[in-house]
Amino acid sequence: MKTTWQNPPTLLLITGLSLAGLSLSLPQIALSQSPPPSSLPHPESLIANFTDDLAEADQLFEQVEQLYDQGKYNEAIPLAERMLRLYQNVHGEDHLDISYSLNYLGLLYQNQGRYEQAEPFYRQALEMYKRLLGEEHPDVAASLHNLAALYDSQGRYSDAEPLFRQALQMLKRLLGEEHPDVAISLNNLANLYSSQGRYSDAEPLYRQALEMKKRLLGEEHPSVATSLNNLALLYQSQGRYSEAEPLYLQALEMRKRLLGEEHPDVANSLHNLALLYQNQGRYSEAEPLYRQALEMRKRLLGEEHPSVASSLHNLANLYSSQGRYSDAEPLLRQALEMYKRLLGEEHPDVATSLHNLAFLYSSQGRYSDAEPLYRQALEMDKRLLGEEHPDVASSLNNLALLYQSQGRYSDAEPLYRQALEMRKRLLGEEHPSVATSLNNLALLYQSQGRYSDAEPLYRQALEMKKRLLGEEHPDVATSLNDLAFLYSSQGRYSEAEPLYRQALAMRKRLLGEEHPDVATSLNNLALLYQGQERYSDAEPLYVQALAMRKRLLGEEHPLVALSLNNLAGLYQSQGRYSEAEPLLRQALEMYRR
Structure with a gap:
């Protein structure tokens, strides 16, 4: 008779969690101004052409901005490219309008998951801002932020951190210690630390940003709500659910008061609160919030928007957690097709959708349906993110779990080992994902009856989780449970019972x-x-x-x-x-x- 234990694979879920950043991080420049006549020693007809080009470029900017807000990145890119060419035709090679356009193109490509194409645009924009504005300027700091955020998305944390720190110090020098942009910069650095599982480094920065926003902007400001949301997300990641919930609720009510009941940030807050409830197993409370967020996003952003696809994904994941597989599958398929239409066939969110659909099939024992999707997602992650990325490690882990479920232990072990080593390299020896990999490899050894190989890995994972997440965390309870199950399998009942009771x-x-x-x-x-x-x-x-x-x-x-x-x-x-x-x-x- 077999039991079950709670050691799910690492799923790459699109959560739609609202994290504060430098929005578009685009400088406020006058796009409608024509160059002064003294700088245009050209015939009148040529001046007229330049004026027409400038007017068209300004009009394109408005269209690009609208398409970006609608999540229609594919449609926005060719317009942004033409906007760039027009500004170059009018201004030459060095002008703030051009650097602005380069920055926007980097942002659009990044949102499409086309990171390699985004990087040169961000780099060009950064260098141009430095030439035109000098090394020390808020727009230079904004460009550093954008490049750092790109590296963060690629899992290039060691490249991202010095840029975030450089931008933070520059903003402090230029704007003073007490400025809203400094608070945003602190928040972004905290996001990076949170991505790396460096929660003890992230929390004081989130708290500092929150208090600074309250002092500078007042207690009742949308940016304060965003900081509350981000601190709640940190607590949720640490399993500190009772501390996260009041912050999420406070952020939700504040957004309703300040922005109105019908606003995308209100939908984000509903979405985040639903995810918290789902993590707590409060499924009946989570579902109506997910549904409310989904309908609100459809109304406010349109039926065809990435945030709508995100809502479909998470509602499907809730159904999957409840074993409502027939309800989950059509939503996952709908989200997958929507991502393909909106973001293109080659996008990290498409890979995530493939992963989640594969996991659904695996949960149903439909292994032959799951395997090709896991493999497709793995190859896509490698192409889009590079061979060395945390999401690639997660893909290897999920494929290994599938093989383990099928009893294909010799296929699973090298993938688990590869994922473990990759996580150590990319995230450091002390990271929760490393503990998860140790636990999964131990589970594999236990399934093979290799108890002497499994036990030290279970113990190492348990101690690591205690250090990183604290003694009181659900993942610590899971590790206690798994170690107890190992002892029970060996007939070591007196050692297993206290661990089971503690869990x-x-x-x-x-x-x-x-x-x-x-x-x-x-x-x-x-x-x-x-x-x-x-x-x-x-x-x-x-x-x-x-x-x-x-x-x-x-x-x-x-x-x-x-x-x-x-x-x-x-x-x-x-x-x-x-x-x-x-x-x-x-x-x-x-x-x-």
Whole structure:
């Protein structure tokens, strides 16, 4: 009789979480001004042509800006390219209008995931700003920020950090320590640290940015709401859900007051709160928020917008968590097709969509459908992000998990090892994703009966999670659970029981009494008691886990079938065959469906 443990693969989910940045980071320049006549020693007809070109370029700028806001990057790029050519025709090679256009093209390509094409535009814009404005200018700092953000998107954290720091110091020198742009710069550096799992470095910067915005902009300002949102996201990443929720709610209410009920940032707040509830297993509270955010985005941004695709993705993921696979699949397919239309076939978000659809198929045991999608996503990640990127490591991890599910252990092990080594190189030895890779490799060894290989990896992952995430984090409870399961598999029951109990108590404290992970802990502790023939101790736990899974996940969830199967196995062990048979039949019918 097998149990289950909560050690999901690393999924690359499009969450739509609202992080503050330098918006477009574009300087405010007068695009409608014609060059002064003294600088145009040309015939009148040529001056007229230049004036016409300038007018067309200004008009194109408005169109590009509108298309960008609509998420129609493919349509915007050719217009932005023509805008650049027109400004070059009017101004020559060095002019702020040209640097502005270069910066915009970099932004458009970055949003399409075309990072290699974006970088030269950002670099050209940066060098031009330096020539025209001098090395020390706020627009130079903005350009440094944009280039750093690009590197962050590519997982090039060591390249991004010095640029973020350089921009921050420049803004402090030019604008003073107390300026809103300094707060935004602090926020962006904190985002980078958070991406690297450097939460203790990120938190003081987020707090400093929040307090600075309150002082400079007032307590009631949209930028303050964004800082509250980002601090909440940090807490959520650390499993500090009780601290995250009030900040999310505060940001949501503030945005409603300041921006109105119908605003994209309100939709983002609803989306983020829904994701928090989903992580807590509060599915009935998460679904209406996801739906509300989805409908709002459709109304405000149009049916065809990347944020709409993001909403479809996360609603589908919620359904998948509940075992509602037939509800999830059409949404994932819809999101995938939308990303392809809006962002092009070759975009990281398309790769993410392929990953999530593959994971759905894998969850249903449709391994032959899942594998080609995982492989396609892996190759796409390599092409778009480069061989050395954290998302490539996640792709390798997910493909390895698929092979492990199929019992293809010899195929899975080299992929897990490759993902582990890549994460160490890219993220550093001390990162939560490294702990996840250690845990996954240990799980593989356990599946092969290689217990002496698995145990040190489980212990290393557990200690790393405690150091990085704190003693009180759901992932620590998961590691305790997995180590206990290893001991139980070896018949080391006296060592397993206290770990199972510790994981159960921790999950109740951190996630609440009503959470799927609590049901899993009850199930695993019951299995331990069954192995010790402590049947009277095991039965109430199995019954409690079954009832909880029905309430939280629905009657037709695979984990409900597993609970039925486990309870039937207990009855069989006691010779209570008449009670076991209907449960086994019920579980079998569910598996067939």
